[in-house]
Amino acid sequence: MDNVQPEGRKQIALNIVNAKSKHKGFGAGSIDLNNVSPVIIDGGEAVIDIGAMHAKSKVEKGIKFSMNREDVPNGRQVWVVWVAVDRTPEGQVYGGITACEMWIDSEARRGWKILADHVNKLDSALKRKIIVEGLSAEDKAALKSLLISHNEEWWNASSAELKAALSD
Numbered sequence: 001m002d003n004v005q006p007e008g009r010k011q012i013a014l015n016i017v018n019a020k021s022k023h024k025g026f027g028a029g030s031i032d033l034n035n036v037s038p039v040i041i042d043g044g045e046a047v048i049d050i051g052a053m054h055a056k057s058k059v060e061k062g063i064k065f066s067m068n069r070e071d072v073p074n075g076r077q078v079w080v081v082w083v084a085v086d087r088t089p090e091g092q093v094y095g096g097i098t099a100c101e102m103w104i105d106s107e108a109r110r111g112w113k114i115l116a117d118h119v120n121k122l123d124s125a126l127k128r129k130i131i132v133e134g135l136s137a138e139d140k141a142a143l144k145s146l147l148i149s150h151n152e153e154w155w156n157a158s159s160a161e162l163k164a165a166l167s168d
Contacts, residue, residue, distance in 0.1 A: 035086070036125055039146060041079040041099075041135070046142040048150070052080050055115075059104055063111040072112040075103030079135060080118060081143055082125035085154065093157040094147055096125035097165070099132045099139075130165045140166045 038052035042059055049057040055065075059078050066072065079099050086095030098121035102113035124131055132140065144166040148155045155163075 036082055036084045036096075036122065039081040039083055039143060041081060041139045041142055042104075043076070044138045044142050046081070046139075046146040048146070055118075059106075060102075060111070062109055063104060063106075064109060065102075065111045065113055065115075067112070067114060069103065069112045072103045072105050072108075072110050074108065075105040075110070075112060078102050078104050079139060081132075081135075082122045083147070084125040084128060086128060088157070091157055092151070092154050093159070094154055094162055095158075096128040097130050097132060097143075097162060098122070098125040099135050101134055130162050132165050 037048055037050065038057065039046050040049045040052060040057050040059060049059075051057040052060065057080070079101060081097060081099045083094060084096035086093050100113070100118045100121045102111060104111045121131065132143075135143070147166075
């Protein structure tokens, strides 16, 4: 599994809360998404895809989504995993992880997902919850590998609960 960007392109990173975020005015008091990033798991490979923040990840582009699962009979299972990074006195840690299912049929350009579930799981990740039900052992291994390769210090400092959830 590689998370290598083509030469000349900026490395994709998991965002963390920073002191420079001082938004005022319209939207003040809204949820700060600087400390959460989406990971797409497709075919046992996990990659950070910031486009998923606006439902424009590589796998979602050009797909017409339905809330009816039967509309995508030949789809493949794809996961959006919201990863929240928390700042502690000891440093950063992976704080919350939640997985959202979707089905994609690239050939037919059709997909299934429940947007409300994606929003609720994003909120749960921000609240430092760990919800990875439905992920296969292969998917969990791919996510764990990505998180460790992205920042092993954050992984080592993360909770035992989070590590156990991805070690099944």
